[in-house]
Amino acid sequence: MSALLEVRGLAKRFGGFTALEGITLEVAPGERLGLIGPNGSGKTTLINCVSGALANDEGRVVFEGRDITRLPPFRRARLGIARSFQIPKPFRSMSVLDNLRVPLEYAAGTRAGQRRAGDEAMRVLETMGLAARAEQNSAGLTQVDMRKLELARAMAAQPRLLISDEAMAGLSGTEVDEMLEILFKLNGTGITIIMIEHIMQAVMRFSQRVVCLDAGHIICEGTPDQTVANADVQRAYLGA
Amino acid sequence: MRGRGFWAAMAAVLAAGLAFTALADNPYYFNATYVVLQALIMAVAWNILGGFTGYVNFGSAAFFAVGAYTTIFLQKAFDLPLPLMILAAALICGLIGLGVGYLTLRLKGVYFAIATLAMGIVLETLVNNWSYVGGAKGTYMLTPDEHLWFDSYSEMLFMVMLILALGSIAISRALSSSRLGRGLAAIRDDELAAECSGVPTLRLKLVSTTVMGAMMGVAGAPYPYFVTYVDPLSAFNLFIAVNAIAMPMIGGTAHWAGPVIGALLVGSAQEVITVTISSELNVLLVGIMLVLFITLAPQGIVGLARRHWRRRP
Numbered sequence: 001m002s003a004l005l006e007v008r009g010l011a012k013r014f015g016g017f018t019a020l021e022g023i024t025l026e027v028a029p030g031e032r033l034g035l036i037g038p039n040g041s042g043k044t045t046l047i048n049c050v051s052g053a054l055a056n057d058e059g060r061v062v063f064e065g066r067d068i069t070r071l072p073p074f075r076r077a078r079l080g081i082a083r084s085f086q087i088p089k090p091f092r093s094m095s096v097l098d099n100l101r102v103p104l105e106y107a108a109g110t111r112a113g114q115r116r117a118g119d120e121a122m123r124v125l126e127t128m129g130l131a132a133r134a135e136q137n138s139a140g141l142t143q144v145d146m147r148k149l150e151l152a153r154a155m156a157a158q159p160r161l162l163i164s165d166e167a168m169a170g171l172s173g174t175e176v177d178e179m180l181e182i183l184f185k186l187n188g189t190g191i192t193i194i195m196i197e198h199i200m201q202a203v204m205r206f207s208q209r210v211v212c213l214d215a216g217h218i219i220c221e222g223t224p225d226q227t228v229a230n231a232d233v234q235r236a237y238l239g240a
Numbered sequence: 241m242r243g244r245g246f247w248a249a250m251a252a253v254l255a256a257g258l259a260f261t262a263l264a265d266n267p268y269y270f271n272a273t274y275v276v277l278q279a280l281i282m283a284v285a286w287n288i289l290g291g292f293t294g295y296v297n298f299g300s301a302a303f304f305a306v307g308a309y310t311t312i313f314l315q316k317a318f319d320l321p322l323p324l325m326i327l328a329a330a331l332i333c334g335l336i337g338l339g340v341g342y343l344t345l346r347l348k349g350v351y352f353a354i355a356t357l358a359m360g361i362v363l364e365t366l367v368n369n370w371s372y373v374g375g376a377k378g379t380y381m382l383t384p385d386e387h388l389w390f391d392s393y394s395e396m397l398f399m400v401m402l403i404l405a406l407g408s409i410a411i412s413r414a415l416s417s418s419r420l421g422r423g424l425a426a427i428r429d430d431e432l433a434a435e436c437s438g439v440p441t442l443r444l445k446l447v448s449t450t451v452m453g454a455m456m457g458v459a460g461a462p463y464p465y466f467v468t469y470v471d472p473l474s475a476f477n478l479f480i481a482v483n484a485i486a487m488p489m490i491g492g493t494a495h496w497a498g499p500v501i502g503a504l505l506v507g508s509a510q511e512v513i514t515v516t517i518s519s520e521l522n523v524l525l526v527g528i529m530l531v532l533f534i535t536l537a538p539q540g541i542v543g544l545a546r547r548h549w550r551r552r553p
Contacts, residue, residue, distance in 0.1 A: 051436055077438035089433035091426050093494060102426045105419045107438030114419060153437060 003062075004029040004192050005050065005081075005161055010059030012045055019045045020216045023059070027161070027194060032187055034207030034224065035196045038237050041213040043196045044086060047163045051083045052076045064160065077107050080160035084150040084167055086196075090138040096149055097121050097134040100156045107157035121156060128152045128182060144175045148182070155186055162186060163194045168202055176202055200238070204228070212237060246413065250406050257402040261395045270398040272515075274466060276507035277401040278459050282480065283487035283499035284408045285455035290485065291493030292416055293448040294428030295344060299356030300484035302363045303333045303453050305475035307460025312373045312470060315381065322384075322400065322462065329461035330454040337453020341446035348431075364476040378471025381464040397466055408455050413496040415451070424448055456484075479523065483507075486530045492540025501541050 003026040010023040020042045027033050035043050048054040050061055052073035060069045068076055082103070091099050100121035105114045125131045128148050133141065138149060147167050155162050164183065168176045180202055187193050197203045203210060203224065210227040212220040214236040220227055227233055264270070282300055289295050307329035314320045314328055340356060347355050368376045383393045390396040415421050423444045426434035435441045464470045483506070491502025506529060510522040537544050 053432055073435040074438050074440045077436055083436055085433065089430040091429040093425055093429050098422060102422055102439060103437040106423060
């Protein structure tokens with residue numbers, strides 16, 4: 001089995017409401033996967049189960065051949081699963097630089113890595129175009145910089161898998177291009193990326209494969225072109 | 241403050257304290273400073289959980305009282321020397337703190353605060369019904385005869401409290417400016433984001449509550465020798481808990497120096513007012529200062545100072 005991430009028969013219920021059921025999904029190393037679906041279809045719940053923020057009721061999550069279903073989120077982060085949040089959650093009392101030091105100091109693990117955290121954080125900020133904001137307080141950033149910081153913090157500790165949850169929501173056309181460029185660059189360094197996004201044009205350009213969720217089930221899986229052409233996807237999501 | 245300057249200041253304060261005991265002999269001075277130092281340790285301890293980690297504890301008085309009653313129990317049962325009692329209080333209150341830490345698994349924000357308040361009431365009821373340590377009517381403690389080279393026992397207690405206070409400040413500073421401190425701040429800012437960044441949030445919260453509890457127990461341990469009469473009403477006094485919250489809030493919770501500044505300022509003002517006007521008025525003073533600071537300067541004195549320095553070129 002060579003998949004980086006395997007989700008097998010995953011189900012998640014909130015009381016009587018079934019948010020996800022029978023989700024089986026594989027993500028190959030280095031892949032760019034798009035995850036689409038209408039609001040409330042379970043996209044964020046799925047990545048919450050993968051990152052450990054929620055405990056799934058059924059099924060297993062396997063990462064690099066290791067069953068991580070019962071691991072707390074911080075252990076998964078240390079194994080190399082990073083995520084950004086739909087609504088940016090910066091560490092508001094800290095500078096932009098310190099925001100990145102946290103994952104570098106904790107997820108990196110080794111003592112030497114912790115000592116280099118400051119320099120490493122600066123290097124990451126440079127690649128993200130945030131170097132000029134390093135000393136600024138993170139609560140005062142603009143929307144696009146906030147989203148960049150969200151991504152920067154997620155990928156600071158060089159994860160194996162990056163899950164980006166609507167990193168582009170509310171951004172302008174050029175800003176979306178900027179974010180896409182960053183994601184392509186990250187993918188180029190070997191990081192596998194799962195992208196949740198409503199901006200179809202971005203999903204089409206970025207994804208090698210697209211998975212569409214509706215009401216907690218996977219209704220379609222295929223290349224971007226196949227997905228857009230799929231009748232179920234059109235009915236449930238695209239509204240054609 | 242950089243490392244060397246900090247330790248030099250600590251040594252200077254310690255030396256000044258020793259000089260104070262050698263020069264002054266009005267016992268009032270030692271009693272008054274003891275009260276301020278006791279409040280300072282409580283404020284520093286509260287801030288480790290409340291300020292650094294973002295969990296508001298209303299049960300500070302309970303930790304303080306358990307520290308005091310540890311001393312009473314050990315004195316009655318084994319007549320141990322004071323340093324051992326302080327150590328025992330730290331241990332027991334640290335364990336209670338650890339238990340409180342597990343509460344954070346399920347309780348956040350105001351619910352956590354209410355749980356700590358309830359814990360205080362439960363512990364007070366227990367002590368009220370424990371006749372060995374005096375029960376509801378309280379107990380008297382005899383001041384031991386020997387007091388090292390100091391002129392009186394209260395001078396020695398003042399020095400003990402000064403050392404404990406300096407120790408608390410050093411611990412708090414070490415916590416705040418380390419990897420651990422950044423982890424705690426991440427929890428305060430956003431617990432889920434912290435966890436997803438690799439921060440073991442539960443472990444860090446347990447460290448935070450345990451250190452807080454132990455420190456408050458330490459503040460309470462010498463108390464029975466200081467007042468010589470302890471009853472549950474005075475040891476579990478809500479005013480102790482209110483002070484422990486108000487002082488860091490007024491000084492500024494984000495920085496280790498905040499509770500120190502707040503405690504020195506509010507604590508001294510309370511002492512002055514108690515002597516010159518009335519002891520009721522000092523409660524009012526804390527209330528008014530707290531309201532003013534929360535509405536006008538939520539970052540406390542440290543926040544005001546920072547803004548002031550930043551504005552200057």
